[in-house]
Amino acid sequence: MSGFIKVLEGLDRRWIYLAMAISVAGPIIYIGLTGRTLPESATPAAEAVYNAIEELPARSRVLFSFDFDPGSGGELIPMATSLVHQCAARGHKMYFIALWPLGPQLIEDTIKRVITADYPHLKEGVDFVNFGYQAGNEAVMKVMLTDFVKAFPKTKTGDASAQVPMMEGVTRASDFPLLITISAGYPGAKEWVQYVVSSSGGKVKMVTGCTGVQTPQLYPYFPGQLAGMLGAIKGAAEYESLVNANLAKTSGDAKVQPKYQEAQRRMGPQLGAHLLMVALIVLGNIAYFAKRREGARASA
Amino acid sequence: MKPSRNWIVVLAVVAALIGIRAFSGQGMGRVFVKAEPITVQVAADARMGTPAQSVSWTRWSAVPAKAYFAAERANPQQTEIQFSWARTMGLWLAAFLTLAIFSFMYRDNPAYRFAEAAIVGVSAAYWMTIGFWDTIVPKLLGSVWPNFVKANILPSLAEQSTVQVVAMWAALVLGIMLLMRLSSKGAWISMWPLAFIIGVTAGLKIVSHVESDLLQQSVATFKPLLALERGADGAVAMAPTVWLSLRNVLIVVGVLSCLTYFFFSVEHKGLVGRSARVGVWYLMITFGAAFGFTVMGRVALLAARVEFLFDDWLWLIDPSGKRVVETLSMVVG
Amino acid sequence: MKRLVPLWIAIIAGFAMLLSAFLPATESLGETFGDVFNVVAAIAFVLGAGSLAKINLAKVSRKDQGWGYAVVTLVCFAITLLAGLGKIGVHPNPNFAALPWSGDKESEGGLFAWIYEYGLVPITATMFALLAFYVASAAFRAFRAKNVEAVLLLSTAFIVLLGRTFAGVVLTGWLPDWASGLRLENLSVYIMQVFNTAGNRAIIIGIALGVAATSLRILLGVDRSWMGSGDAK
Known part of the structure; x- marks a missing residue:
């Protein structure tokens, strides 16, 4: 030898x-x-996420579920940043929830990083709201199917959900035309597909940003039950470059802030x-x- | 050289490098906070018997180091943005814990074990606290003890219906029964709430799995094997038609052959055996893809931790422009 | 009694959830059961925390091997619990400023948020990051092209690893448009959309059948293994 x-x-x-x-x-x-950074070109799954958000009329209700913890932050925080960035730029109303106990902190961080910093005109309770965490996994989804306020009775800051101005017209999960879950495992994207999307009869469209481990498992649901998917850090980088390029085109300002290039x-x-x-x-x-x-x- | 001496040498070198870094240039590992005074006028509450009052406090928010440097340059006497001892110590603790976990790669050691023991305790208490304030207080205590919750914690909590109150009393009883698991004598009673959990889970899963995973996934599989794709002129476009049809055929063949492999009631011989073998090939490709994506995921997490050490702690790089190192970027870039 | 009551609780709870998916009149029943479940799930966190404290206290009192680490666990547990339940360093909700307990437990500046940012985040994130090293070592030692199946697995891993980075573009970007399907970045997408989809779909369908069968056995009282030994059928 x-x-x-x-x-x-x-x-x-x-x-x-x-x-x-x-x-x-x-x-x-x-x-x-x-x-x-290295150049990125978007795959169909990432393009589908972008289009799903872009095609909604402005001021549409978008439900975000942060189903991850800091352990997966390296992959998922860049996705969360860009997804909220696109929704804020598009003028959608953002409703944040979490089915993982550490999710609410990650929501707060994302709100500070994107909304508070770059969209200071957006008002809490009118344009975005953080409902925090609820225990129960799929059972929370089950309750949300018929009564959202019952599932999330208060906001993270302690105000009654029913009194939040942007809750007008929201009673159940199907009142959100788009659901975005940022998912690291159980409960996450798979459970949202199983318990909410599949039983909504097409009323709820869902896109997801998920970890590398989950990506192959979620591919069978795309493009039927899942309208779009950001798989691992590569999906995040593709989507990030897509959002940055299109926002630069709209605003005419080609300079992109470094925080929106984390995945790239x-x-x-x-x-x-x-x-x-x-x-x-x-x-x-x-x-x-x-x-x-x-x-x-x-x-x- | 003995291993313990190796460790001392390595640690001394690392400490020396950190020392050099800490006292060169802008230094390293500091956190700055900005003061925001808040004053709220509280109206008198006849029901609670409290007079009108003014409540004040200061909110301290973390700001990038460059904000502090800029404020100091403009006015060295300013106190609006300050160095935070508590958060700086936290940052150094975070760096220590990160390195302690990484040290396990060399071998098991007390620093790693300390971090591991700490996270077990912190996680359990963290989850319990979140569960208590986010679910138990608004839902359970808000229903069975509404006056106390409204008077002290959540004043705007909505009135609960009778059904909700009864349900929450049931939840309280089940919860207490569940906690009996901690006692050796009363552990059997915890089987009741466990039965409730099992029953609800079974009832939920049976519907969702059949509807979403069995029916809708089966429907998604059986696409036309000859998928005609037409161009703008209405004529059949050959290349897309071939690709799409091939894709549909490969998916149908793949799903059926994999399912054949999973079906153990028939011996895997002859046609069944050949089909199962194709199924194994598909599964190997599936596992290969899963491996590739798993690597991708783990590397991203590692990159995030290395970025934390180089950026937030050591201040060696500044990809998000938190400090004033633009000159270096300009020189290199 | 000890087994009959739990059996019927499981059956009634399960059928309530099942019916609520089919009969609109029973929708609110399913919702209420779901809500009770959520609260019991939150109480389970208390059980988990209590169980951890009990085990570690026993370790310390018996002076088991490594009991010092059990002390670390208990101290960290107690500090976090105190910080979270006591809302230490948390200011009230500005809408209800007269109520000191109305503030958000995780708000910036509080001890609980400090523990999250400087204790929980670095340890959990680094623990997951460690796996990058182990997966590299495992790939070097265990990934062997011994037979057709292993070659398929390896080739797919190669295509995905290269195709999902800029390496794919560098290595196969020169291929002409008519052969663009063979570029590594496109090939990796094709593998995911076809072969991976087929393989994982079969797994999903298999699991769905298994879950449905097991759930049905529980609801009909045939499977009692969850109650412990003795009654399993």
Whole structure:
């Protein structure tokens, strides 16, 4: 066995960890210093998300469900930022809820990052509202199907939901023409499809931004039960560039704020890590076949 | 060299690098807050017997470091934007915890175990607190103890119907029974609320899974095997027709062959066996795609943590323009 | 009594939910049962927290191995609980300023929010991030092209890994338009829309059949395994 193969055979796992750390950290530093990002072109699933929001008439009701926690924030926060950005720019009324206990904090962060910072004219209770979290997973969806206020009796700040001005005309889940769930697992996009979209008889359209782990599992629902889907950080980057490009076209201002390019920036380390993964698989197989050939030679 | 000495050397080097970073340029790892005085006039409440009063407090909101630098440049005596000890210590704690978790990659160690033990306690208490304030207070206590909740926590809470009040009393009883699980003698009584949870879940799932996953997914599978796509002139467009038809055929074949593989009541021989083998190929492709996407997801999470260390803590990069390092960007870019 | 009552509770609750999906007259019944379920689910958090405290207190009192970490767990648990239930550092809701308890427990400046931002976020996010390293190590050691199935899995992983980054564009972007379907970025989309969709759809249908059958067995009282050993059929 050659020396190289021997090295591969006995390679300590910590060298692999170090290689992964460098392949991720290197591009982060480069992009962090230069601000350069890689170009993105949108796939049909990401385009469908954009179109679903864009096609709604202004001041439509959009229900956001933040079904994730900070553990998946690296993938999903950029999606949340861009989705709220497009809805705010389009002038939709945004209703935020969470079925994960840590979701309300992420909603607050997104509201501060996008709405408070760039759309200060939007008023809480009139243009957007955060209802916070409710325990019960699918049972919350079940209650929402017939009585939204019963499912979420108060806003996060402690005001009665029924008294929120933008709740006028809202009684049940089907009063929201578009549902956007940002999903990291259970309960999440799959449950929204199963319990709300499928039983609404087409009244509720749903798009989702989901983690990489969930993306393959949700593909069978697209484009039937799911109108659009942002899969993993790549989906977020595609959608982000689509929203930025179109908003720049509308406003005539080509300068994009860095906070709206988070996913695109993250595609740099993604490239480095994916190339490393491919290299590791190839090297692992080289070592495997070399050893197998040597074993066959020895037995012959 | 002994492992413990290795650790001391590594930690000393890291500490020295952090020290150099902390005292060079703009420094690192600081959080600034802006003061916003709030004064609210509260009207007299005859029902509660409280007089009219003025309530004041200061809201402190985190601001980017560049806002502090700008304010200091404009007026070094300003107090509106200040350095926050509490949040800066928090930031350093967050950096320590991040590194403590990463240290597990080298080997198990007390720092990792500390972080692990801490998160278990914090998570359990966090979930309980959220459940208490968001669900138990407005729904349960708001129904069974409405006057107290309205007088102290949620004054605008709506009146509950009798059905709702009765339902919430039932929920309270079931909840207490559930908590009996903590006692060794009364644990059996917790089977009642557990039965309720099982029953409701079963009733919910049977409908949703049949409607959404069995029926609608089956309908989505059986698309025309020859899907004619027409162009603007109404004529059949060959290339799209071929691609779409091929796609529909591949999906039908794939779903049926995978289902055959899952069907164990018939021996996988002959046509069934061949079909099941095709099903296995489809599943392998499915798992390969799942692997690719899983890698993608995990790397994104890692990138976010590395960004936190380099950006928020070490101030080595500034991708979102939180500090004043535009000059560096201009030089490099 | 100990088994009969739970059995009937499960059957009645299950059928109430089932009927509410079909009969509009029973819709409110399903809604009420759902609401009770939500409150019981919130109380389950209290049970979880109590159980954790009980186990760790026992560990400390017995001085089990690693009991010091149980102390860390208990201290962190107590501080978080105190910060959250006591709303420490939280200001009142401006609409109800006279009520000190009316504020949002997670509002900025409070101790609970501080614990979230500087304790919960870094640990949970980094724990998930660790998996990037393990998946790399596992790929190096376990991904072997031993047979047709493994080759299919590996090839798909390659296409997805390369096709979902800029590498795909660099490697196959030169392909002419008539062969654009073979570009890695398009190939990865095609795999997801066709092969992955078929595979996962079969899994979804299989699971749906399993869930429906199991639920039905519970509702009819045939499956009693959830009540523990002895009564399972």
